[in-house]
Amino acid sequence: MDSAVYRFGQYVLDADRRRLSHDGQWVDVEPRALEFLCYLVEHRGRVVPEQELRDLMGRGRAVSEVSEAALATLLRMARLAIGDSDTRQQLIRTVRPHGYRFVAQTTVGSTTPAATSGSPAVRTAGEPDHEVIRFCRSVDGTRIAYAVTGEGPPLVKTANWLTHLDLDRTTPMWAHWFDGLTLGRRLVRYDERGCGLSSWDMGSFTLDDLVADLDAVADAVGLDRFPLLGVSQGAAVAVAYAVFRPERVSHLILTSAYARGQQIRADNAAERDAAEVDLNIARAGWRSQDSSFLRYFASQFLADATPAEWDAFAAYQRQTTSVANGLRFLEEFSRIDVSDIADDVTCPTLIIHSRDDARVPVAQALELATLIPDSRLVLLDSRNHLFTADEPAWPTFLTHLHHFLAE
Template sequence: MAFTRIDGRLVHWRESGPLDAPAVVLVNSLGTDFRIWDAVAAALSRDWRVVVYDKRGHGLSEVPPGPYAIADFTGDLLALADRLGLERFALIGLSIGGLIGQDLALRRPERLTALVLADTAPKVGTAESWSGRIAAVRRGGLAAIADPVMERWFTPAFHSGRPDDLAGWRNALLRQPADGYVATCEALRDADLTAAIGGIRVPTLAVAGDGDLSTPPDLVRAMAERIPGAGFALIEGCGHIPPVEQPARLVALAGGHLERYGRG
């Protein structure tokens, strides 16, 4: 674990792999910290300099007052990359991490070598659905939404076959800062990059779990179709969190894309 301050705010991050290897940054989803990437980072770090971090309002990073915007998260990522000396890097972004990746590819494409967008879209959910979730967390904390979120994160097979893992990831959600969760929901509520992503020129692969109830495969596929030259792949037997439920399949797909484009 490592900590650094960016614009006065504490950021928790970790890197693994050879420091002289090409870099890839893994950006996690709403309500998770960078531990969701452990299996993926371990596999990629044989050949890549892998950086993971807790985005603002999550994990052990600080929780600045909300609301947040996607541009805030993108600025945080660029500042961390600058601090670590990453002039160019590949990015794998999950859910809101994928929105951050899309925003970065539009704003600073010269910083990216390759982009993997996992279980994400240029617009996720509706203003009404996010406002309802925000209200529920403000009333009852993260416990008020934990069970419905688990249904969306993981497939029924995961629920029945890996109950201890399910309980652990539910605990991980409950331990996220509620204020940071709400402020991130506000960013998701207001984000819509649909009209812009046709301008992405970074080599892109979109992937989706076939059982994802948060960003269904058709939504992810539609995003890929809007991005020039983007590929699309389905991860079978997987919900919204492939780095936990199907890490080997995610590594195979993302690793192939990174090998083809990410070393530039």
């Protein structure tokens, strides 16, 4: 039976079959985001009120309507799927005060051209044509979003919480990382399960799951052997991957890293109390969105930032995942422990850490350097957990990293 097919630009949307293609290639879109897009296209002759969309997306679910934040995420994903963005709005336009309208010139047909085979891809608005966000499936079926940037030998960065592939290139917290890491390199990065553009339905969340996610990305990109960079929580995953997949990891770089989460490494009652207080403050911030709690949490990542920058950090993190997932990340990573396998790492390892890291004490870097054979430790003058673009530690970090990879 023929179905309603909408063509706009180089995109074809089969609304009945819920399929989107670009130049004959299927575009992998989160199902609810595709439903959102279909509704806007089907009602393109009018402004669709936000409340109507919230009711629509909540229909048939435990809640009668989706939250404002959830709707914003679906809108962003729908825009991304068709090369649009919150700032461009060339296809989906926000109409104040509370509505959206699909404004692209559209033709309606009844057949859909066959898509060619290949990995589904979504172009990132404003990026070069060769850069795409792609999707693969982990061993348990979880959708993982990944991107490849730059040219040259590969460098894979393990996922860590607080990333969003569609936003990171323009976020002050991360933008300079990609500019620096792609110097003469092909950077492969991906969003954690439950985070960014990967599936927010986390399901299982074990260390084995996170290793399998990285394996799926490496397979999808076609990598056999590569250097691996782990940042913050992602460093524990990098250590585990280097142990479980030694044939694939040529070099290991760990920064702002720890082998044991805060609750695991607490050795006495005072440290256990401090770990629980820290976790409770983070929980309170995520649940209440109270600025005082959120600023405290942000200051641990960016100790030298201003209150306005902490607020921007908090706003960004709300875009990366749901409150429920954010709380689960906090709790799971506070209990992660790779200290019993770290001495099985066999590849050359570089550990770089801020001397006065407010989030992860420098003692954790010392522990990793002690545990991992053939490792070297570099301490940099900084108070930030994540190196910022304008501090002297940042170019020093890049120099050490690139020299290490060139060996």
